Amino acid sequence: MNISEFGVWLIILIPLGSFILNGLVIRPFLPRYERLSGWLTILALAIAFGLSLMAYTTVNDAHGPVDFGTHEWLSVSGLTLSIGILLDPLTAIMLIVVSGVSLMVQIYSQGYMKGDPSYIRYYAFMSLFTASMLGLVTARNIIQLFVFWELVGVSSYLLIGFWFTKPSAAAAAKKAFIVTRFGDFGFLIALLALFAEGNELLDIPTMYEQVGTIGATAAGLIALGIFAGAVGKSAQFPLHTWLPDAMEGPTPVSALIHSATMVTAGVFLVARMFPLFEAGEYTMEVVALVGAFTAVFAASMGLVAHDIKRVLAYSTVSQLGYMMLILGLGGYVAAIFHLFTHAFFKALLFLGSGSVNHATGTFDMRYMGGLRVVMPWTFTLMVIGSLSLAGIFPLAGFWSKDEILAHAAEVDSNIGWIALAAGVIAAFMTAFYMFRVIWMTFGGEYRGGSEAEAAAIVADGGEAPEVHGHPHLGESPWVMLAPMVILAVLAVGAGFLANPPVDIGVSDKHEFGHFATGNEIVFIDELADEDKVHEAIEHAGAAPEFNWNVAVASSAVALIGIYLAYLMYGSKKVSPESMANRARPVYTLLYRKYFMDELYEDWIVKRFFYGGVVRAADWFDRNVIDAVNVKLGLWTGQVGKGLGQVQNGQTQVAGLAISVGVVASIAAFLVWGS
Secondary structure, three states: OOOOHHHHHHHHHHHHHHHHHHHHHHHHHOHHHHHHHHHHHHHHHHHHHHHHHHHHHHHHHHOOOEEEEEEEEEEEOOEEEEEEEEEOHHHHHHHHHHHHHHHHHHHHHHHHOOOOOOHHHHHHHHHHHHHHHHHHHHEOEHHHHHHHHHHHHHHHHHHHOOOOOOHHHHHHHHHHHHHHHHHHHHHHHHHHHHHHHOHHHHEHHHHHHHHHHOOHHHHHHHHHHHHHHHHHHOOOOOOOOHHHHHHHOOHHHHHHHHHOOOHHHHHHHHHHOHHHHHHOOOHHHHHHHHHHHHHHHHHHHHOOOOEHHHHHHHHHHHHHHHHHHHHHOOOHHHHHHHHHHHHHHHHHHHHHHHHHHHHHOOOEHHHOOOHHHHOHHHHHHHHHHHHHHHOOOOOHHHHHHHHHHHHHHHOOOHHHHHHHHHHHHHHHHHHHHHHHHHHHHHOOOOOOHHHHHHHHHHHOOOOOOOOOOOOOOOOOOHHHHHHHHHHHHHHHHHHHHHOOOOOOOOOOOOHHHHHHHOOOOOOOOOOOOHHHHHHHHHHHHOOOOOOHHHHHHHHHHHHHHHHHHHHHHHOOOOOHHHHHHHOHHHHHHHHOHHHHHHHHHHHHHHHHHHHHHHHHHHHHHHHHHHHHHHHHHHHHHHHHHHHHHHOOOOHHHHHHHHHHHHHHHHHHHHHHOO
């Protein structure tokens, strides 16, 4: 059954309606029926997910984009803005990921957020967050996309600072909002520059068709501005610092931000504007290098973090770097395929961390341990998610990671080799830190949970942290486990079933790649050289053949990482403390996150901005602006007094002035009259 344009709009409007009902009806008038808000949100997302499946079948039947046309939004002095739905393979994939993962998260939240005094507000904000992301992925006009882009930012701010009475949560929300503004400013400048190239280019399909009319330099600069927005939202270096702090929000919020919304919006934006990036000069190289560096840079910080959610946050930044580096190498399908599989196992891991917190009251792995016995379901599900993230055969992460590395290996250039090396190094680090999490959390003996953490903090002179909910050392309820089980099934089989390297009779070989390309995913303009067009389409859309050398090498590296984590945190044959002491400067550098927070907050903000720029501006205001105003006022007063003496009403003064004027006029005529 195919979907109509109105049906696609309903995918956005139904969760938006849930936000309005929760915020304006249930919260003020029916607070006693708070559980109703959760079920309302779940129902809205279930309907949105069903409609998303219909959207997928519609695109699949059409073998490419479905054109619903546009609708005029406003027209002012020659500026005409239109809105519409862009339903193509990329949209169809993102609709399923966003609505499906969000549905699982909201079901899980019924258990995790139970008893929270702001339960209704939570579900209202989550409805708005999901609706904003769904609006972003369906937007046809870039202005329309930017509106939803900013709504995603606002929603994340509200959810990261959900427990706003905690100073750390309020600071994290503010940090996320401010840091992403820097990237969004670049996006806005690029949007204005694209408009300057032609009003019609704001329509995305039109931009695809006419991208060749934009010069390579102009296209490159516009693409870099758009990439700045993607760097901010997807927490790529150097705008990555907000994401680890964003863990102050409720764990289901973290799961949604890191798997299907917010941070994936940056990758989606680069994929959506892919033809513009290809047409630009040196932009693909910039994207690849930033992604490669971020993949290794973020993974290295995950090696030493103690907070389980922060480890997962660094993992997200690293995996987004994977997606960016392969987009920069032209591997459109590989990037979207990894985004697809990553959503399932990363949501699973975050929900698993919430399940652990539900039992222990802490996210600090140093106070966990021994949970394998009391939480067998959570343990098994977390192991599945970790294996998939590490890229171990035959789980979903293996197939998408292998496709990225195989594509990088096929690129015969220095950047290709740099990206391949970065991908392999990041794969080793990923496997190590994820199984460090497994053994620190579930292995050994229980180390006291939130009570032990609070005692240690108080002993050091600090204030005991606030504990969410009522910790109990036992398995989470089924309302939390059931979504995790579904996500675990997808973390195991989604990669192979969606894009099998061989014909298995269920789906064609490389079906995901064929669907994602939709016959014309690279909309090169009609004016371009025909051979170049076909080469670009083949390069971006073709799934590379299974590369045994890359697959074996990357798997071996991942297994070595797992084994090393076992030696250090499982069998304890290698002491983590002794290794940290031997490489203390390196450990400190990683633990302090390369001192990036100190660089931004202490040096750039406090010393440079407030200590330098603000002080200089204050001095200039007081000693120049104010001084000029004072001097001007005194001078004006003196002039006024002088003119007052002339205009005193005495006849002889008036006659003198007339005489002087006549003489001056005659003199001027005699000198310059000829």
